[in-house]
Amino acid sequence: MTTPHKPITAPKMAIRTAVILLVFVTLFTGLLSAAYLWTRPALAAAAREEQMRLIDEVLPRSRYDNALLEDSIVLDNGLTAYRARKDGKAVALVVEAVAPDGYAGKIRLLLAVAPGGTLFGVRVTEHKETPGLGDYIEPKKDKNKTHPWITQFDGTNPAEIDAQEWRVKKDGGRFDSMAGATVTPRAVIKAVRKAVLEVVAHRDDLFAAARKEGQP
Incomplete structure (x- = not known):
C-alpha cells in the first residue's frame, strides 16, 4: 500500500523558491564578476589608447x-x-x-x-x-x-x-x-x-x- 505524498505547504514553497533565486543570483553575480575581471585589462588599455589618441592631436609624441x-x-x-x-x-x-x-x-x-x-x-x-x-x-x-x-x-x-x-x-x-x-x-x-x-x-x-x- 503506497503512502500518499504530503502536499507542499505555502511556507515550504516560498522557502524553496527563495533558495532557488538565491542560487541563481549568486551564480549570475559570480559570472558577471568573472567577466569584469577578465575584460578589465582590455578596457583599461582601450581607455589609455583613447587618451593618447586625443593627446596626439595636440602634442606629437616626438x-x-x-x-x-x-x-x-x-x-x-x-x-x-x-x-x-x-x-x-x-x-x-x-x-x-x-x-x-x-x-x-x-x-x-x-x-x-x-x-x-x-x-x-x-x-x-x-x-x-x-x-x-x-x-x-x-x-x-x-x-x-x-x-x-x-x-x-x-x-x-x-x-x-x-x-x-x-x-x-x-x-x-x-x-x-x-x-x-x-x-x-x-x-x-x-x-x-x-x-x-x-x-x-x-x-x-x-x-x-x-x-x-x-x-x-
Whole structure:
C-alpha cells in the first residue's frame, strides 16, 4: 500500500523558491564578476589608447620622451593635467579645460601649452553645440579641412596677446567665426585664454617633478 505524498505547504514553497533565486543570483553575480575581471585589462588599455589618441592631436609624441599618462597632476578644479618632458626638461603641459558658457552647455577642451604659454594645439573633446553651426569647432566636422577653425590657436600665446585682441573678429579680435554662430567660438576662445594664463601663473608648481612613492 503506497503512502500518499504530503502536499507542499505555502511556507515550504516560498522557502524553496527563495533558495532557488538565491542560487541563481549568486551564480549570475559570480559570472558577471568573472567577466569584469577578465575584460578589465582590455578596457583599461582601450581607455589609455583613447587618451593618447586625443593627446596626439595636440602634442606629437616626438616632442616628449616620458610616460605622459603616468606624469600627471589633478588641478584644483578637478581636471587633470599631463606633464610632457624631453630629457628631463619640461616642454609642455597637456591640460583639460572647460568652457562653461557654450550655446548648448559646457564645452570640454584639451590643450597643449609650453611653459611660457605658447599653444601647441587645442581640441574640443566634448560639446552639445547646434549641429551644422557650432560643431565647426571640431576638425572632423569643420568644412575647412585645410585649416580647421580650431587650428587658429596653434603657435599663439595668450600671455603675450592683449585681451581685446583675443576675441572673434566680430568683437574686434583676431579669430574668425561663422556668421550666426559666434557664441560657441567666444566660449572656446575665452576658456583657452583662461587655461593658458593659469598655466603660466602656476607653471613652477605644475611642472614640478612628481613625488615618488614614500617621499613626503
